[in-house]
Amino acid sequence: MNLKRSSALVGVVALGAMTLAACGSDNNTASTTSASGGASAAAASTASCDGKSNLSGAGSSAQKNAMDAFTAAYISACQAKGKTVNVAYNPSGSGDGRTQFIAKQIDFAGSDSAIKDQQATDAKARCAGNDAWNLPLVFGPVALAFNVDGVDKLVLNGETAAKIFNGTIKKWNDPAIAALNSGAKLPDTDITVFFRSDSSGTTDNFQQYLAAASNGAWAADATGSDFKGNVGQGAKGSAGVAQGVSSTPGSIAYVEKSFADQNKLKSAQIDNGSGPVELTTASATKSIESAKFKTEGSKDLALDLKATYASKEAGAYPLILATYEVVCSKGYDADTSAAVKSFLTSAANEGQSTLEESGYIPLPDAFKKTVVASIDAIS
Incomplete structure (x- = not known):
């Protein structure tokens, strides 16, 4: 069954009325209904x-x-x-x-x-x-949220993302990143990866995306709810990794867009083969429609999201997750x-x-x- 989206869907409204509670927790206080x-x-x-x-x-x-x-x-x-x-x-x-x-x-x-x-x-x-x-x-x-001084726009693809999160690419000005970001002033600084230290479905979805979209840079069996990248700093929960990126120049993490928005983090565009795609409601919806x-x-x-993760459909942001009850x-x-x-x-x-x-x-x-x-x- 394809998931068809109604035309009424508009752009994501920036999250304003939700605040984070204790550092490193996911005790978010939701805005109450008026x-x-x-x-x-x-x-x-x-x-x-x-x-x-x-x-x-x-x-x-x-x-x-x-x-x-x-x-x-x-x-x-x-x-x-x-x-x-x-x-x-x-x-x-x-x-x-x-x-x-x-x-x-x-x-x-x-x-x-x-x-x-x-x-x-x-x-x-x-x-x-x-x-x-x-x-x-x-x-x-899911956003690839980053905090890099002097870089407001960043393009990554499945292969570069995989090599960042498995430690193969260590510097922000690595030639593979530079090739996707012509004209960007990428600094000669180390990349700090943040990942979920707890068993996480977000980690599972992210690693499935890397396995599907990285041309072998991420091992096909390096999936599951625990991070398999063997690099970086672990943080508890979505709020923990978002806060880590927010407070650490030179860092990057995979985190749900809602938490990236809360921390006012920039999100990388993803190029799955048909040009860079910005993370928006419309671009994510285009991927959901094919699930x-x-x-x-x-x-x-x-x-079954494997085909979605590997899709080269123009204008579709491929890194999405469905969260279940x-x-x-x-x-x-x-x-x-x-x-x-x-x-x-x-x-x-x-x-x-x-x-x-x-x-x-x-x-x-x-x-x-x-x-x-x-x-x-x-x-």
């Missing part, structure tokens, strides 16, 4: 507000700001129906979220890569013998099942209304229908 916005969301809400009042989730820090928006919309909607609810979400990293979900410590996991292989098998036990489903509720482009599900017709909506298809107790369905239904509908303000890309209408159908099928 009184009029909250009332509108509540009036149009699809949330039943059934089931238990308190849900718990953990995992992807990439979706933390989106989760704040989802929770605010859900709380507002249920308050209008006379019910007090809350969703406690800990942005502990995708790997930790999946681990906690399998161990029944949380109701759902946020993950930037689909649960699979042995973890999917283990999740069946947690779900009383039933499959866990991957439901993509947030799309976000396909791994299994057509399944209620498990894991995506990992849930039990069946096997919850009745109160948990009802609450999970209510919250996710709200998130897939009115919860999407403010995501562009946070640097995300709301669900395309046709894709939203597919997600809601899977949510409705949870039992």
Whole structure:
């Protein structure tokens, strides 16, 4: 299934009302909905507000700001129906979220890569013998955020990015970088790489991109949720790596656009073979439109992004990720099942209304229908 985007999508609005909390954490405080916005969301809400009042989730820090928006919309909607609810979400990293979900410590996991292989098998036990489903509720482009004195515009391709992140390219004025940036005053300074020190779906997606787009500069098997570059400085969470780049001249990191925006970081353009492409909503959407599900017709909506990462489509920004909510298809107790369905239904509908303000890309209408159908099928 191709993900078709409506023409209503406009440029990303710069994130203003979200602030970072403690250094090195992902304790971002999301902007709360205005009184009029909250009332509108509540009036149009699809949330039943059934089931238990308190849900718990953990995992992807990439979706933390989106989760704040989802929770605010859900709380507002249920308050209008006379019910007090809350969703406690800990942005502990995708790997930790999946681990906690399998161990029944949380109701759902946020993950930037689909649960699979042995973890999917283990999740069946947690779900009383039933499959866990991957439901993509947030799309976000990943920025190659950089902080280089005197350089406002930077172009990289898959090969140069791979060689930077595996330590083969060590200086900003390396001939391979210079060849992509004619006329730029690249300094003769060392490159400082920041990477996620925690197990991260963002890392998984980024390394899959490098493996697909680097002409062999990144090993095909150097993927997964832990960084395999053997170079650089680790930092905890998306906020940690963004803060590292912000405070370190000569540095670069892979980080979700929302966190790059928060820290006012510059993002490299990517040339996958059809010319440099700036990171914008429109260019990321062009890539999302070509993404396909791994299994057509399944209620498990894991995506196959390898072809997207390797695409040479003009004007398409290839480095994107889909971040999932990992849930039990069946096997919850009745109160948990009802609450999970209510919250996710709200998130897939009115919860999407403010995501562009946070640097995300709301669900395309046709894709939203597919997600809601899977949510409705949870039992």
